[in-house]
Amino acid sequence: MLKRTPLYQNHLVLGAKMAPFAGWEMPVSYPAGIIAEHNAVRNSAGLFDIGHIGLIKVVEGENALSLIQKAATNDASKLEINQCQYSVLCNERGGVIDDILVYRLPLFYLIVANASNADKVLAHLKSINSKAAVSFYDNFCSMTVQGPRAEEITGCVLSASLSGLKHNRALWWRDIIVSRTGYTGEDGFELVVSKREAAALWDGFIRAGVLPCGLGARDTLRLEAGLPLYGHEYDEETTPLEAGYSWAVKFDKGDFAGKSALEKEKKEGLRKRLVGIEVAGRAIPRQGAEIVDSRKLKIGIATSGTFSPTFKKPIALAYLTPHTPSPTPIFVSIRDQLCPAKVVDKVFYKRVK
Amino acid sequence: MSYPAELKYSKEHEWIRVDGKVATIGITFHAQDALGDVVYVEMPSLGKELAARQEFGVVESVKSVSSLFCPVSGKVIERNAELEKRPELINSSPYESGWIIKVEMSDPAELNKLLSAADYQKTLPPAHKH
Numbered sequence: 001m002l003k004r005t006p007l008y009q010n011h012l013v014l015g016a017k018m019a020p021f022a023g024w025e026m027p028v029s030y031p032a033g034i035i036a037e038h039n040a041v042r043n044s045a046g047l048f049d050i051g052h053i054g055l056i057k058v059v060e061g062e063n064a065l066s067l068i069q070k071a072a073t074n075d076a077s078k079l080e081i082n083q084c085q086y087s088v089l090c091n092e093r094g095g096v097i098d099d100i101l102v103y104r105l106p107l108f109y110l111i112v113a114n115a116s117n118a119d120k121v122l123a124h125l126k127s128i129n130s131k132a133a134v135s136f137y138d139n140f141c142s143m144t145v146q147g148p149r150a151e152e153i154t155g156c157v158l159s160a161s162l163s164g165l166k167h168n169r170a171l172w173w174r175d176i177i178v179s180r181t182g183y184t185g186e187d188g189f190e191l192v193v194s195k196r197e198a199a200a201l202w203d204g205f206i207r208a209g210v211l212p213c214g215l216g217a218r219d220t221l222r223l224e225a226g227l228p229l230y231g232h233e234y235d236e237e238t239t240p241l242e243a244g245y246s247w248a249v250k251f252d253k254g255d256f257a258g259k260s261a262l263e264k265e266k267k268e269g270l271r272k273r274l275v276g277i278e279v280a281g282r283a284i285p286r287q288g289a290e291i292v293d294s295r296k297l298k299i300g301i302a303t304s305g306t307f308s309p310t311f312k313k314p315i316a317l318a319y320l321t322p323h324t325p326s327p328t329p330i331f332v333s334i335r336d337q338l339c340p341a342k343v344v345d346k347v348f349y350k351r352v353k
Numbered sequence: 354m355s356y357p358a359e360l361k362y363s364k365e366h367e368w369i370r371v372d373g374k375v376a377t378i379g380i381t382f383h384a385q386d387a388l389g390d391v392v393y394v395e396m397p398s399l400g401k402e403l404a405a406r407q408e409f410g411v412v413e414s415v416k417s418v419s420s421l422f423c424p425v426s427g428k429v430i431e432r433n434a435e436l437e438k439r440p441e442l443i444n445s446s447p448y449e450s451g452w453i454i455k456v457e458m459s460d461p462a463e464l465n466k467l468l469s470a471a472d473y474q475k476t477l478p479p480a481h482k483h
Contacts, residue, residue, distance in 0.1 A: 017389070028389075033444075034415045035390045216389065216416050282393040282440075284413050307392035307415050314393075335395075335411065 005051030006141055006198040014212050022116035024052040027214040037217035038309040041184055042349075045147035046213035047205045053142050054118025055192065056125070058109040059133035067132045068102060068109060071125055071257060073240060075250040079104040084168045084179050086248055088240040089124055090258025094265060095236035096243075097124050099228065101181060103170055110137060110177070110192070114230045128257070141195050143202060145210060146188030146221070154178070154189045157204045162189065176201075183218065185225025185349050220306050223315065226276060226347035232287055232304040233274055233317055241265055242319065243274050244346065272319040276346035277302065277332065279339050285316040285332040292338065294329050302332065308348065315348050355382040357448055361464055362473035363424040365406075368448065371464065376425055379452040380412060380443060383477050388414040391443040396432045396454060403427060403456065405463050410453070412443065425463045427456035 002025040011018060016027035027049060029037060040046045058064045068076040074087035083104055089097040098117035103110040113121040118136070125134045145154045155162045160173045162180075167187075170179035175194055182188035193201055206212065219229070228234050228243050239262060240249055249262055265271070279285055284305050291300035305316035316332070320343070331338040360368045366384035370377040385391065393413040403409050403423040410421040432454050436442060443451040458464075468476070 028416065033390045220415060282413075283395065284393065284418070286418065307413070309415070 003052070005049055006195045007049045007051060007143070007202050010199055010202050010206075011049065011212075014206070016212070016214060019215075021215055022052060022114070024115060026052055027212070029214040029216045030212050032211060034214070034216035034220060035309045037211060037213035038220050040211040041147045041186055041213060041217065041221055042310055043148070045145055045149040045153050045188075045210050046217065047202070047210040048144045048146065048213050048218055049202070050144055050190070051141035051198065052115040054111075054113035054115060054121060055137035055140055055142065056111040056113060056118070056122055057135055057137040058111060058125070060108050061133065063129060063132050064109055067125060067129045067134070068111075069254060069256060070128050072100065072102065073249040073256060073258070073262070074102070075253040076102055076104070076109075077253065081106055082170045084170055084181055086245075088245060088248055089121060090240065090256075090262065091236055092258060092261060093236075094239040094241075094258040094261035096230070096234040096238055096240060097121065097236065098230060099234055099240075099245075103177070103179065105170065105177065106172075112142070117230060124257075137192075139195055140192050141198050142190055142192050143198065143205075144182060144188060144190040145205060146182045146184040146186045148187060150186070150188040153205070153208055153210055154191075157201075157208050183225075183227055184221035185227070185351055186221070187351070219304075220309055223304050223306050223317065224308055224310055224349035226317070226345070226349075228274070228317075229304060238272075238319075239265055242270050242272050270322045272300070273322050274303075274346055275318055275320055276344040276348055277305075277316040277318045277330075277341050278344050279314045279316070279332055279334075279341040281339055282307075282314060283334045283337070283339055284314040285318075285334055285339070285341070289316070290333045291318050291320060291341070292331050292333060294331075296331075296338070299330065310349055317346055356470040356474055358470045360448070360470065361424070361467035362470065363406075363422065363467055364473075364476055365422045365424075367422060367424050369424050369464070369467065370448075370452075371458075371461075374458050374461065375430070376427065376456045376458050377452050378423065378454050378456060379447055380421070381473070382447050384419070385444050385447045385451070388412060388417065388419055390415050391440045394436045394440050394443065394453060396436070397429050399429055399432065401429045403429065405460075421453065423454075423456060424467055425456065425458050426460050427458040429454055430457050431455035
């Protein structure tokens with residue numbers, strides 16, 4: 001039986017196309033379609049139900065910070081109250097259990113995990129300290145408003161002034177945790193709201209004219225921004241160093257899960273590295289498409305690929321062997337045809353600030 | 354009208370319009386709706402001989418890729434070149450401007466194995482019966 005967020009009925013009313021995702025029945029797109037939803041976020045604003053995402057509460061106390069420090073790669077001791085930090089949970093081999101966002105709130109830490117990994121993240125935290133006060137933040141769910149008009153619209157719907165809220169900072173507004181964070185490459189806000197009030201808040205945004213956007217647009221937006229998705233760019237055999245997230249691995253903060261494996265890889269060299277790929281023509285390299293060199297030797301594999309609505313051409317993320325020199329001609333095998341391609345910066349889209 | 358009565362349909366969600374020995378082929382309203390925004394159509398070369406139910410190309414949407422199957426045997430005599438520039442015609446006009454290929458049929462008796470509009474609609478999930 002698939003789980004449903006508190007916004008399930010709202011999606012049906014809006015005519016969403018629903019599909020299973022990580023054990024949840026989620027909206028993939030609405031009648032506007034993925035491209036129109038994507039463009040709304042780039043040019044105006046879009047509203048997403050991310051109620052499937054795992055919210056885990058770690059109660060403040062002397063154990064809380066020490067637990068997070070041992071469990072995750074980034075340095076949570078640097079967090080000020082109401083600040084958010086991207087971090088990674090690794091197994092002892094340095095492979096990624098999940099990538100997370102850690103919020104330091106006035107009374108507790110909130111860990112935001114991928115829907116597919118929420119149970120695993122909770123188990124990982126408990127394996128490090130079985131006595132820690134760690135639990136799902138059960139009565140709450142998330143939604144997000146993303147796009148250049150997000151500040152104006154979210155401020156208007158909440159009757160709050162958000163202009164002073166900086167990137168990766170959070171505030172409590174009534175019973176809502178509002179953070180200036182997101183997964184689209186745009187400015188935006190993620191809202192953690194009680195499940196009872198979620199539908200009314202969602203309707204408020206719809207009435208304000210924000211276009212509802214599904215997981216389809218969420219995927220094209222994060223891919224253009226070069227952001228990794230678990231199950232594609234990350235898995236338990238891939239390290240954060242290989243994905244280009246060495247900035248979120250702080251070796252000088254003390255011991256943490258996966259540290260020695262990651263130190264070893266840093267010293268001996270990466271086994272693979274994540275790059276952006278652009279392909280000539282319109283065929284799309286999907287996850288699993290092989291990358292070969294001019295001698296047809298396999299040098300990598302695509303992890304995500306789509307048609308970029310912003311650039312109107314196929315783009316992909318791929319892992320290449322670290323020895324591939326950048327100017328080498330490369331090809332992507334798509335349905336047994338070798339399509340000429342080139343390696344590019346994996347951040348295809350950068351917002352003009 | 355989402356499923357014109359004058360067309361024949363395949364279980365694989367292609368439609369076929371017959372004019373003498375020439376069959377025009379495209380994908381149904383349901384197929385384009387399930388795919389979402391179409392961004393690329395891969396079509397066979399002209400003159401290619403296709404057997405009934407043989408794969409002849411793919412339609413890619415933002416989200417997924419789907420194979421195209423030729424409902425009847427025959428030779429490819431025309432491709433919709435407009436789709437190279439405007440693949441979204443498959444969404445906006447699945448039965449007219451969004452046609453994909455024309456085939457000169459080698460065995461028109463195969464048409465008897467295809468579905469009528471009414472029978473095709475019975476194969477669809479309830480939400481898609483219009």
